[in-house]
Amino acid sequence: MPRSKPSPKAARVKLKPADPFDLIRLLARSQNDPRKAVCELVQNSLDAQATHIELHWLNEHGERVLRVRDDGRGVFPELEREDALRRIAQTIGHSHKRALTPEQRRELMALGKYGIGLLGFWSVAQHMSIRSRVAGGDPWVLHLETDREDAKLEKSRARRIDETPTFTEVVLRGVHEGADRQLRPGRLQAYLASELRGQLLSRDVAIHIPDHVARGLAHKHFVVKPQRFLGSAIAELTTLAVPGHEDARLELYLVAPDDERKGRVQLSCGGTTVLDDLAFVDGAEHPRAPWDSGRFEGVVDFPELDVAPGTRRDFQRDLAALAFLDALPQVEMQLMALLREDEVARAEQDQKSVAREIRRLFRNVAFQLPEYELFDVRGRGAGPGAAAGEGSSAGDGSGASADGVAPPSDGALAPAGTGEEVRTPETGVVENAEPSARAEEAEEPSLFPPGPLARVRVTPPRLRIAPLAQRTLHAQALDVDGRRAEPPIEWKWTLDGLGTLTSSGADARFAAADEPGAARIVVRAEQGRHVAEAAVEVQVLAELAAQERASGIPEPTAVHASGERWRSRIKDGRWEYNAGHKDFVAVEATEARRVRYLAHLFAKEIVLRNFGQPEHAEVLERLVQVLTHMEDGRGGAGRRATSA
Numbered sequence: 001m002p003r004s005k006p007s008p009k010a011a012r013v014k015l016k017p018a019d020p021f022d023l024i025r026l027l028a029r030s031q032n033d034p035r036k037a038v039c040e041l042v043q044n045s046l047d048a049q050a051t052h053i054e055l056h057w058l059n060e061h062g063e064r065v066l067r068v069r070d071d072g073r074g075v076f077p078e079l080e081r082e083d084a085l086r087r088i089a090q091t092i093g094h095s096h097k098r099a100l101t102p103e104q105r106r107e108l109m110a111l112g113k114y115g116i117g118l119l120g121f122w123s124v125a126q127h128m129s130i131r132s133r134v135a136g137g138d139p140w141v142l143h144l145e146t147d148r149e150d151a152k153l154e155k156s157r158a159r160r161i162d163e164t165p166t167f168t169e170v171v172l173r174g175v176h177e178g179a180d181r182q183l184r185p186g187r188l189q190a191y192l193a194s195e196l197r198g199q200l201l202s203r204d205v206a207i208h209i210p211d212h213v214a215r216g217l218a219h220k221h222f223v224v225k226p227q228r229f230l231g232s233a234i235a236e237l238t239t240l241a242v243p244g245h246e247d248a249r250l251e252l253y254l255v256a257p258d259d260e261r262k263g264r265v266q267l268s269c270g271g272t273t274v275l276d277d278l279a280f281v282d283g284a285e286h287p288r289a290p291w292d293s294g295r296f297e298g299v300v301d302f303p304e305l306d307v308a309p310g311t312r313r314d315f316q317r318d319l320a321a322l323a324f325l326d327a328l329p330q331v332e333m334q335l336m337a338l339l340r341e342d343e344v345a346r347a348e349q350d351q352k353s354v355a356r357e358i359r360r361l362f363r364n365v366a367f368q369l370p371e372y373e374l375f376d377v378r379g380r381g382a383g384p385g386a387a388a389g390e391g392s393s394a395g396d397g398s399g400a401s402a403d404g405v406a407p408p409s410d411g412a413l414a415p416a417g418t419g420e421e422v423r424t425p426e427t428g429v430v431e432n433a434e435p436s437a438r439a440e441e442a443e444e445p446s447l448f449p450p451g452p453l454a455r456v457r458v459t460p461p462r463l464r465i466a467p468l469a470q471r472t473l474h475a476q477a478l479d480v481d482g483r484r485a486e487p488p489i490e491w492k493w494t495l496d497g498l499g500t501l502t503s504s505g506a507d508a509r510f511a512a513a514d515e516p517g518a519a520r521i522v523v524r525a526e527q528g529r530h531v532a533e534a535a536v537e538v539q540v541l542a543e544l545a546a547q548e549r550a551s552g553i554p555e556p557t558a559v560h561a562s563g564e565r566w567r568s569r570i571k572d573g574r575w576e577y578n579a580g581h582k583d584f585v586a587v588e589a590t591e592a593r594r595v596r597y598l599a600h601l602f603a604k605e606i607v608l609r610n611f612g613q614p615e616h617a618e619v620l621e622r623l624v625q626v627l628t629h630m631e632d633g634r635g636g637a638g639r640r641a642t643s644a
Helices: 020-029 034-047 081-090 102-108 117-123 177-182 185-195 197-202 319-368 437-441 542-550 582-587 591-611 616-628 636-643
Strands: 052-060 063-070 125-133 140-145 152-155 167-175 206-210 221-224 248-254 265-269 272-275 296-301 455-459 462-465 470-478 490-497 500-504 507-511 517-527 530-540 556-559 568-571 574-578
Touching: 020 117, 034 052, 034 063, 034 117, 034 167, 034 177, 034 185, 052 185, 081 125, 081 140, 081 152, 117 125, 185 197, 185 206, 185 221, 185 272, 197 272, 197 296, 248 319, 319 556, 319 591, 455 517, 462 470, 470 517, 470 530, 490 500, 507 517, 568 591, 574 591, 582 591, 582 616, 591 616
Parallel strands: 052 206, 265 296, 455 530, 462 530, 556 574
Antiparallel strands: 052 063, 063 167, 125 140, 125 167, 140 152, 206 221, 248 296, 265 272, 455 470, 470 507, 490 517, 500 507, 517 530, 568 574
């Protein structure tokens, strides 16, 4: 058999473009967002450690111009200006920042490393000039023009007597019509505030955009400040450990589900945005949870990303990026757990809100229809310290007074500050209540002994109370410095108005009459020749009794029993409603209809409790059914029925 011929020796071929300028043209055209191109110029100023940057928007010689000026250390400050600008023009595709380590890059907050950011001006304007001066030397200027292979380099004259010794000025002339609309100062301000947020927070830098084009009352000066996130800060998540690499920094906020805006988390590198929405970080067809929920906003910053050149959007999938993506589920699981907790808390809050609204609706029923007995929904046997909504309700046989305070069984006066409350009709909370008087008497030893009696303080200082309710008052004798006066003190209590008052030393107990009115309680303290008095104005209000009766309206408890016909029931002191019933399903999406439906159900329970027979339950259920479907979901039928 003939032997096969040996394969020719392999050879290596060096890649060489047929026309190098075609590559430059390709790189320049890869940046299609004029805002990002301008952001690159600002980024260069930040990389040069500038502390003051101005972007002037103006017209010159019939052309729209954007002038970017900074006080940074300049481009290649170690070189003469002519050499520095020539190096910029002749080293496209190379940057001295490329050799920086991630640590050095983070320390300097320098993002660029390909030396092509300046080429983005093609998407903005026809001409760009870079004027540079360092340490008071002669300024030089480099002129570039869109789609031209050559650049012009020349020495420039100082234009102003007060020009700073070191500055860099980039001027874009002949701004394209399409870019003009996107680069107007207000829009540019918002873009830079979002795009450079991390760097603006980390640097002491001021960025101003004077608008020399605006006329009249239009805003003419814009300041770029870091974008503010409006959600609730998630303080427990600040870093994400990426094994073998630098930690990622997290700044995350929780957006309320009823907020009109949709939350979005950005991915950044060194403080500059490289991905607008972290939900698309892995390039999958479907967005990634929980970033796609709209419930989170903020930024995740990973300093070791290898950012894509040209557009500076997205990043290379190298080992550092893959390690970051592998670590990301750590925080994603925590955020999903946080969402579940928030949903439970909001459901509970929504339940309480519905209960408050129903109590408001039935408050007038409790006041105007005393013959209707409401429900005993508070825990039995609650002591004097029971807070509103937890103790026994008035008239439930527990011995509690109408203001929720149970009188001591031995007839002695209960001391103040034992958990009693004075409730207002609006809030049900102590009005101008002071800390426990007994606790106040436990004063720290003083260097000087207390002085003689100078004034009297009474707790509470004024009293709003329901008819037939009782309340304990406590008086304190104080010296001129507010310290407890040295005993002995003689106390005298007097009542002007309806009700009864019993006293024992510094304590007294007032029992209101059975009808509304006003009274005045005066306590007089005597210590030898020293005498002091204090008065408590008392209001006996019928609406407080109604409020106490309204506290017999329980919070509705959802029970999912879709296969059962009942709509609501009182069970073991709880008011339960069937959240699986088709009538509730029909109204639950609209809060107003949901509250109205539950109010109808509670009205049914009250009527049944007071006047109903077992056979009446089905009739009342049918009435609730009719009331529920009087509205067709758009409110039209309901409005017609109401107006009729």
